[in-house]
Structures are given as structure tokens and as C-alpha cells.
Amino acid sequence: MKLIIATIKPFKLEEVREALTEAGVRGMMVTEIKGFGSQSGHTEIYRGAEYAVNFVPKIKLEIVVPATMVDQIVDTITNTAKTGKIGDGKIFVLDVEQALRVRTGETNEEAL
Numbered sequence: 001m002k003l004i005i006a007t008i009k010p011f012k013l014e015e016v017r018e019a020l021t022e023a024g025v026r027g028m029m030v031t032e033i034k035g036f037g038s039q040s041g042h043t044e045i046y047r048g049a050e051y052a053v054n055f056v057p058k059i060k061l062e063i064v065v066p067a068t069m070v071d072q073i074v075d076t077i078t079n080t081a082k083t084g085k086i087g088d089g090k091i092f093v094l095d096v097e098q099a100l101r102v103r104t105g106e107t108n109e110e111a112l
Helices: 010-022 067-081
Strands: 002-008 029-035 042-046 049-053 056-065 090-095
Touching: 002 010, 002 067, 010 029, 010 056, 010 067, 056 067, 067 090
Parallel strands: none
Antiparallel strands: 002 056, 002 090, 029 056, 042 049
16 A cells, blocks of 8 residues: 655646546645645735745645555556646655554554
8 A cells, every 4th residue: 555645736636636536546745735745835916915835735644555556646647636737745755564454453554
């Protein structure tokens, strides 16, 4: 099993969720986050005053899938979340040692 962590632009969330559901993802965790990467924030003007926005709003997706689905899911996220502009996000893939569904006691891939 693998844990896929993806950061995407907030306005892409629903489109990515729909694409992942069609690709066979049965569940995911979504968190609103703030961060910066290459773009290192930006400046905005509010009521005539310019100020720095050091952390940009993003969405973090966490999805656990069988190892056989990783490439398909990463491709789905990449193709759906991509705008071609700076700040499109990042994807990380990590190993998952164990999963357990609390309600039923099912473990590993059966718990997904």
C-alpha cells in the first residue's frame, strides 16, 4: 500500500475529486493548508496598501491506495490539477506499513 500526498490549488479540488472517484479511489482526506514553494508568496493590495502574502492557500489530499494503483492515481492528479502556472502543487508517494478499519477490524488492502 502507498500513501499519496498531493498539494493542489483550492479551485481544482472538486475536479480532482471527481477524476479520482472515476479512477477507483474510494476515500481520501482533504485539509486546507497554507504554504510556499518556488513562488515564495506574493504581494497584494488591500484598501490601497500593499502587503506581502508569505503563505499561499493550498489543499492537501491524502490517499491510501494499493501499490498497483499508484501510477494511475498520480497521473490522474497530475493531469487534472495542472494549470501550467507556478504553484500547481506537488505529489509525494510513501510506503504504508499497515491499515486498519476501526469499525470492522479489516486490515491492510481490505481496510481501504
